[in-house]
Amino acid sequence: MKRIKLEVAYDGTNYCGWQIQPKDTTIEGILNEKLGSLLGEEITVIGASRTDSGVHALGNVAVFDTETEIPGERIARALNQRLPDDIVIQSSSEVKDDFHPRYQDTRKTYEYTIYNAEFDNPVTARHHHFVYVPLDAERMRTAARCFLGEHDFLSFSTTGSPTKTTVRTIYECEVRQNGRYITMRVTGNGFLYNMVRMMAGTLISIGRGRKDPEWVRELFLHPKRGKAGPNAPAKGLTLINIHYMDEEKEAD
């Protein structure tokens, strides 16, 4: 028996999110099915991030156990031949049998992309959120800096997240403007349910002038569930990568 780690990229448009569902098509469901037919055993993957319906990923992580004799690093190419075009395995490798994608020290990076113009751009519309009200990227940048460090993100979580603590640490939060695109890139040690989309929605409220950049500090000082936002649409969100800090230490 060996444990294989996959880096999984997908266009989430046509999927009901990561997590397997009885009837709907999900990334997890497709991976189990295609790995099962490739390896000739029943396969159950465990995903690092159970992304929502419509959210995209470049580097989500999944692991599974298998009896196969196919070398770990060969599985990516073989599996890609069976997967639909909108799911692409970026790498596969054998990991220690106690490696669990969710119970480790990780840093996750997400990007949220906004297209800000009078009319939408259909070429990239599947992976940006269109905002026609003019946004002030400089105000958004000022506000983004307030996210850095350790804070209670209760205001940025939606009802019923079953989590012990709502404190998270943000290592990087940048707003970049490239023509009509405004992108928020954020790296943290973990994110509450809908937290990145609530952060993006908060920056949009600030960018359009409805709120001041100082509002972010106020949301941390007087936290209340769902106070931030609004929750920006899923299609603008991409999980860029997940960094496993232990792997990094071992590589040193």
Added chain:
Amino acid sequence: MKRIKLEVAYDGTNYCGWQIQPKDTTIEGILNEKLGSLLGEEITVIGASRTDSGVHALGNVAVFDTETEIPGERIARALNQRLPDDIVIQSSSEVKDDFHPRYQDTRKTYEYTIYNAEFDNPVTARHHHFVYVPLDAERMRTAARCFLGEHDFLSFSTTGSPTKTTVRTIYECEVRQNGRYITMRVTGNGFLYNMVRMMAGTLISIGRGRKDPEWVRELFLHPKRGKAGPNAPAKGLTLINIHYMDEEKEAD
């Protein structure tokens, strides 16, 4: 009667190109149909660039004549409400009744986008061409400079283009690298059928080391139809905009 000019953006993935077809769905066909139902008259648009199946646009141009009393600049918003999500009118305006989108002094700008990595990126796969062989962007940049100026592009045209001359002028041809994306941006006074895709295919051949950057000069010195290339896939190509030089002069 007035003549209206539209700037048209579309994701070409689900269309059989611009030009109207008896059975297949095309951009021109959809525009005629939706304008007809909006304005209550039979409308026939004339497109500036009859893009191929799968090619995208941010700023293709179409004109049509109408008896409507709706102000020209209002038509964009009204038409967008009827169009599918993958076609978006960027602007509409009244133009002189002798304005013809194809018989004028224009500068067209295209971008050709390549994703260069071991595995494809499904998030942007609808509008890039995936190349897994490593490309040397610096070699491509050197070759791109050879396109500048006036040249006989016969080698970059495919069989049967019914054109008087194959001489065209290129004002800008840049290769930019952004992570795993390599983009060729080219502006010219006109392009032969498949010429931009042949230019992109030529740069790819050079980038992967099959040909030297000097090959471009050789293709100009000893022109022969279809000698360049190969013809890179349609999905990587986007018509960025069409500049009407006369409009610019009038604006001065």
